[in-house]
Amino acid sequence: MNNILSAQNPFFEQYQTPHETVPFDRIQTEHYEPAILEGINQQKAEIEAIIQNPEKATFANTVEAFEQSGKLLDKVTTVFSNMLSAETNDELQALAQKVMPLLSEHSNNITLNEKLFDRLKEVYNQKEDLQLTQEQHRLLDDIYDSFVRHGANLEGEAREQYRQLTNELSMLTLSFSENNLKETNHYQMLLTNKADLAGLPEIVMETAAETAKSEEKEGWAFTLHAPSYVPFMTYADNRELRHKLYLAYNTKCTHDNEYNNIDIVRKIANTRMKIAQLLGYDNYADYTLKKRMAETSNAVYKLLNQLLEAYTPTAQQEYQEIQDLARQEQGDDFVVMPWDWSYYSNKLKNKKFNLNEEMLRPYFELEQVKKGVFGLAERLYGITFKKNQDIPVYHEEVEAYEVFDKDGKYLAVLYTDFHPRTGKRAGAWMTSYKEQWIDRKTGENSRPHVSVVMNFTKPTANKPALLTFNEVETFLHEFGHSLHGMFANSTYQNLSGTNVYWDFVELPSQIMENFAIEKEFLHTFAKHYQTGELIPDELIQRIVNSSNFNAAYACLRQVSFGLLDMAWYTRNTPFEGDVRVYEQEAWKKAQILPVVSDACMSTQFSHIFAGGYSAGYYSYKWAEVLDADAFSLFKQKGIFNQEVADSFRKNILSKGGTEHPMVLYKRFRGQEPTIDALLKRNGIK
Template sequence: MNTNTNPLLANFETFQDTAPFSLIKEAHYESAFEKAIEEARKEINAITENSAQPNFENTIEALDASGELLGRISSIFFNLNSAETNDEIQRIAREVSPKLSEFGNDVTLNEELFARVKAVYENRATLDLTEEQKTLLEKQYKRFSRNGANLNEDKKKRLREIDSELSQLTLAFGENVLAATNAYELHLEDDSRLSGLPESAKEAAAETAKAKNKEGYVFTLDYPSYIPFMTYADDRELREELSKAFGAKAYKDDYDNQENVLKIAQLRYERAQLLGYETHAHFVLEERMAKTPETVNNFSQEILEKAKPAAQREFDELQEFARNYADNPVESLKKWDAAYYSEKLKQKLYSLDDELLKPYFKLENVINGVFEIASRLYGLSFEETQEIQKYHPDVLTYVVKNEDNSLNSIFYADFFPRKGKRNGAWMTSFKNQWHDNGHNIRPHVSNVCNFTKPTATKPSLLTFNEVTTLFHEFGHALHGMLADTKYRSLSGTSVFWDFVELPSQVLENWCYEKEALEIFARHYETDEVIPLEYIEKIKAAANFQEGLQTLRQLSFGMMDMSWHGIDPTAITDVKAHERKTFDQTDLYPDVESSCMSTSFAHIFQGGYSAGYYSYKWAEVLDADAFELFQENGIFDRPTAKKFRDNVLSRGGTEDPMLLYTRFRGSEPKIDALLKRAGLVA
């Protein structure tokens, strides 16, 4: 292909330099990656061949500025591989990933480049650097040392082999999970077994069936289909079938990930050992707030001790309720009963269920609500525009402005499931923020979720859980939008992983506040504001089964550490290994055909290996941080300014504990979380 006609390699002649999706074809990617890697190599060579003595500007800043084209192409391609993939894009990902891994290694194992970085690093005490510059210098030095720059040639060679193999294995893992998810469907030709299911779930299943040219109803393992079925379907046999299919994804099926799990864990361990670390977790946690596996394990055990007695009480209460439930009594609870009876008990205790609340959470209203909250806190305004090209018709595009009407950012929102989109919800970006020759380059930020699509008769109505998900991801988006750092590699969400969830989780708190709910929780047909009694019930129900929820989340973090905080080379049975962790936390009987590790994409495909604990860690931060908003008023601008100036805008420019303490006045305490969760009086 003539690279002159490749839109990925040209200047984007588009509104605010946004990605020209209408021009980009799959055939453009491979040649674009090839050219961009070549360009990035030239930029690295320019640094190493510079005859001047290495200094901060000609080495550290030059290195930070290198690879801009490659970064731009990578962000577009890999964002689409998550949100709008197909067989060809997945093939390209398999081809390109090892090449990117190899290039990354070529940089971090480049001895001349490392010698220059090391010279500046060893001379750092004599340099007059800002805090941000000191952080950048340390980050770059560690980027080399943590990637083998101090190793001998044989070990460097082995490190390259490991990284190449890991990039392939993690991709294969993700493809297997997606394929296993798509391979299953529960097809029912009539509604005779659908009692209990809300009309919206039936309507969505009917539309899925229609899209697949089938009669009746089709339910899938995608969350918007799976969760309502497990929560409301009276048919226990079908709940069991669906639950077992969900639990067995990529386990002993055509897409079995057991071998991938074992290899990934073993290679990560070998890599850590090569670099002089005891385990993969020791390697990862050096660059986290927690610092060591011991801190994480102690943190998990401390919360486990508080949560387990509460969880046992809640489980016993649910078991008793299920035994005496008039319509569908069961003697012994199984995993496929959990959501169903929990929902029934919740309704009994609070007369509150998703179907009662959903009419008040029309997607468009929730979007406008989160925009209004961002406006009141940070002075942002959001204007939908058709000037920005989209990678799929479902995507919404916005221009975000500051109070002085200057450009803040570009925002993409992609809310509905489809075949080429992975499950879950995430924030990403197509372009970072940084400063360039006096210009503040503004970011292009994206939220991707999987909410129920509008049907012929109803708009997209969210469950309350989906409302908190939207706020969570938008909290990450604000972290990207409000970034204001000099260097792109320190910008926005480029922070320690156990700090990155603070902006997202803290924003969820507004979903429980009357003052915030009244902005956007309006009935989609009558425009009536959500009744005060519902708001009070939402708050009361917020701690419903909090012990069980805490135990569940802890179990995921503990399992992550069980793979990554030890020498895993002796593990041969994936299921048996994960049971050792789950035996500490599970109150439900094990399902023999289920295995979580084989579909645990967060830790085996995403970036959460040895980091899943950070969700609970960030809950401590967010409960502690939100206490200050509660004391001063949830829309108090001075408090919001403090949070923006010390947390949201600063990215990874300083140690996060320093940034947090500057905002809060002290280090975070676990008490606020335990109190909020109702785990202590």
């Protein structure tokens, strides 16, 4: 390695920052590629050393040695992949197109390395005689299974076919994501007639005016980012413009331009099917679910069909009620279409409960919400948060906090990133820059660095960032994921924090959402940003009363996404048909609103085509069953009950993937979950 290059590249040094956090202020785009290439070379050498070890294969010299390999590569690719999501640009995306095939090939070179697999298999075959700890057993099983699931048992032509398919898949998913981001950023609806803004709240108009002004345009600019799109669809009186914006959003990546994802959807679904079949499975869902709590497609469909049966009658009533309201205003021939749903839902909610998002915004100023959410963790778990401006960040809007445990010891670093930018993908997520592990030689517990990334309402020239109630729930959700990362206490990085079964990972996040309607919690922070008045009890009661408003429709919407996901990944023959038609057929049982023939979800459904939720979107509903059942214990004992919180931390949040999730859940709850608590919470039962 060139010493001059090494001296200039921060990835090649031990970070000289607080807690060895990423020195974002020193990292340039040109640093990634040489660090990735050197990381690949270093891991190759580490793998070769394992293979060439003349001693008999043992857990320490093979399994642990493999688990500890690739530190430099992990260090640089973690930052690189996170920046592709949170702060990307054309140069980074071009580099991704260049290095992703190299990374895919390197990964294949490891899992298809016969000599390495032989040594792992040697240890695996004698595991019952090795007196391993529970965690060591889990690590050995996970690594062995991972090799098998990534082609280690394939031979000859099948191995080469596997290489080719996985390389193709890595490029397809990257292109899918980039197209989605670019198409989202590309669209703008500029309005110059103030009459077109009728119905919109002042804060929404201010934001739209500032968006236009930032691009030296006159008028009000609306985009497909959630803080712009959602309020427009909810409040704009102009139906024609709602229709226009709806179609722009729901036809993303279907147009005759360079961002079209239709053929990419086909190719991703077909490539995953071929990989699964190459590995001996009938379809990709069978392959994926083998390492999930659900285990089989039948179990997933059983849950989705249970929810369909339980919620459909109520969802149909909800639609009819909104249709009736709309017809009172528009006449008996009026049909509520998808671009009318949010608008008339909001009107009905206001009529029934005297409540809408704009009434609540003044009580949810972002700084106060942060105090509330951090304060909730302090009250439940005794942890504290201290902003540290010496920790470098990747954008001026990002803040970094040191987190301390109840005994005052350093626990983690938490980054927060709240607002939309052109370089940030849509949605909200939690991620890690460094996982937790325990050094086997020194016993040092190396603590994690985690980040929560959102796309919340921005401050304007006249107002601070005032969140919607939905954004408060999203904050709690992602913060729940971050607690799972921050409380991690595993020996091995591979089993640490959120490295759990995908249909279990949403339990720590979704359980936190339950606090959003609890008066005791809201009273800790929800104050009017101008007057300082605490949110009135009567307003909280309206939030509680309305908490199940359109709950059945919302459930079926999630079920429809689960059905669509399963339809793509239970296929055992290649798909060459019409993506829109296939989609409409796949989820028709869960559709309550009239079908819009031009709309297409699949072409922008990053969760299942570019994220980790392929054959896994059902996980949100699966985990909702868990979180409703789990939170019922908090409700029973008190929402701030220390005993319950300590048990949740000890048995769920700190354990990561060290044991099977159902074992952990039953240890916390004392029983397996049933759907009853969810039905009761949603007012269905």
